[in-house]
Amino acid sequence: xxxxxxxxxxxxxxxxxxxxxxxxxxxxxxxxxxxxxxxxxxxxxxxxxxxxxxxxxxxxxxxxxxxxxxxxxxxxxxxxxxxxxxxxxxxxxxxxxxxxxxxxxxxxxxxxxxxxxxxxxxxxxxxxxxxxxxxxxxxxxxxxxxxxxxxxxxxxxxxxxxxxxxxxxxxxxxxxxxxxxxxxxxxxxxxxxxxxxxxxxxxxxxxxxxxxxxxx
Numbered sequence: 423x424x425x426x427x428x429x430x431x432x433x434x435x436x437x438x439x440x441x442x443x444x445x446x447x448x449x450x451x452x453x454x455x456x457x458x459x460x461x462x463x464x465x466x467x468x469x470x471x472x473x474x475x476x477x478x479x480x481x482x483x484x485x486x487x488x489x490x491x492x493x494x495x496x497x498x499x500x501x502x503x504x505x506x507x508x509x510x511x512x513x514x515x516x517x518x519x520x521x522x523x524x525x526x527x528x529x530x531x532x533x534x535x536x537x538x539x540x541x542x543x544x545x546x547x548x549x550x551x552x553x554x555x556x557x558x559x560x561x562x563x564x565x566x567x568x569x570x571x572x573x574x575x576x577x578x579x580x581x582x583x584x585x586x587x588x589x590x591x592x593x594x595x596x597x598x599x600x601x602x603x604x605x606x607x608x609x610x611x612x613x614x615x616x617x618x619x620x621x622x623x624x625x626x627x628x629x630x631x632x633x634x635x636x637x638x
């Protein structure tokens with residue numbers, strides 16, 4: 423690991439707090455006066471906001487959630503270097519991961535957050551933009567073909583560590599084991615948070631865009 427963990431603690435804490443900003447909950451309350459976690463699928467994420475509140479609110483949620491990940495990885499990570507630029511890929515990845523954990527388990531919302539897709543994308547914009555660009559078509563094609571955002575999210579998350587390895591090379595992975603395995607951990611977290619969706623996909627009962635969502 424490049425550098426010891428203690429210097430990263432301020433960045434980790436601030437990144438977690440930034441990730442904990444409950445975007446979908448606040449937007450749904452401001453726009454419609456509801457707690458999004460009590461409507462639709464019950465998830466505090468952009469897709470549920472899209473179904474329940476509308477596309478404008480969902481777009482705002484998505485932009486802010488992506489921005490949280492980018493902010494942590496690109497800006498807050500620099501605290502590990504006293505504000506110097508650029509931060510190491512390790513510092514950026516750790517800070518970004520902390521923001522994703524904050525989004526999924528937000529301290530400001532009873533630790534009931536979203537599934538981490540948008541915030542993880544924001545981290546990858548800052549750290550691995552070319553890999554994200556290679557991964558994005560899989561997400562969009564899957565969603566367009568199936569109208570299942572969950573399936574697109576799961577497939578994109580699963581492919582990201584593989585694409586990172588393929589595009590960066592084995593030597594990069596060996597030289598940067600922490601960043602690689604943290605990315606793999608984020609992918610696993612996204613898939614675990616979608617476990618209910620995966621079961622519904624296999625059962626043929628998963629929610630699709632344009633249909634009334636189930637509450638499970």
